[in-house]
Amino acid sequence: MVSHREVRLHSRLKKPSVRREELVAFALDALARLGLEGEVGIKLCSARTMALFNRRFRGKKGSTDVLSFPDGAPGPEGWPYLGDILIAGPVAQAAAEEAGLPVGVEMKRLVLHGILHLAGFDHETDGGAMLRKERSLRKEWGIP
Numbered sequence: 001m002v003s004h005r006e007v008r009l010h011s012r013l014k015k016p017s018v019r020r021e022e023l024v025a026f027a028l029d030a031l032a033r034l035g036l037e038g039e040v041g042i043k044l045c046s047a048r049t050m051a052l053f054n055r056r057f058r059g060k061k062g063s064t065d066v067l068s069f070p071d072g073a074p075g076p077e078g079w080p081y082l083g084d085i086l087i088a089g090p091v092a093q094a095a096a097e098e099a100g101l102p103v104g105v106e107m108k109r110l111v112l113h114g115i116l117h118l119a120g121f122d123h124e125t126d127g128g129a130m131l132r133k134e135r136s137l138r139k140e141w142g143i144p
Helices: 020-033 047-058 089-099 103-118 129-141
Strands: 005-011 038-045 066-070 081-088
Touching: 005 020, 020 038, 020 103, 020 129, 038 047, 038 103, 047 066, 047 081, 047 089, 066 103, 081 089, 081 103, 089 103, 103 129
Parallel strands: 005 038, 038 081
Antiparallel strands: 066 081
């Protein structure tokens, strides 16, 4: 069987500056390591946009770093559209600076977190399964 993994990254943000190809390659590797087939959309947005989505979809005030929107419906070519990941660029940049990490590393952490949600993990209800999987994968990549 032929596998199909596709990641589409969209951003109009000038900051933080991220290497798109590196982030897409990372997301594709994460999908492969999790055995997921299909397509994922990643959008880097402003903190203001994230706050609007956080309020609308989670009922929470203020911005957050990452939100995931699982889908699963078949796309036009028959492969599942796994869903969308929304990342607040300025929030990621602030977190990276606070942790003393390059912003690209923080972005990878957030992409992985989002993909795990698209894979069906939920850290609020799974008794730590998502956290263990996330830590294990980060260790494989050498991501703190």
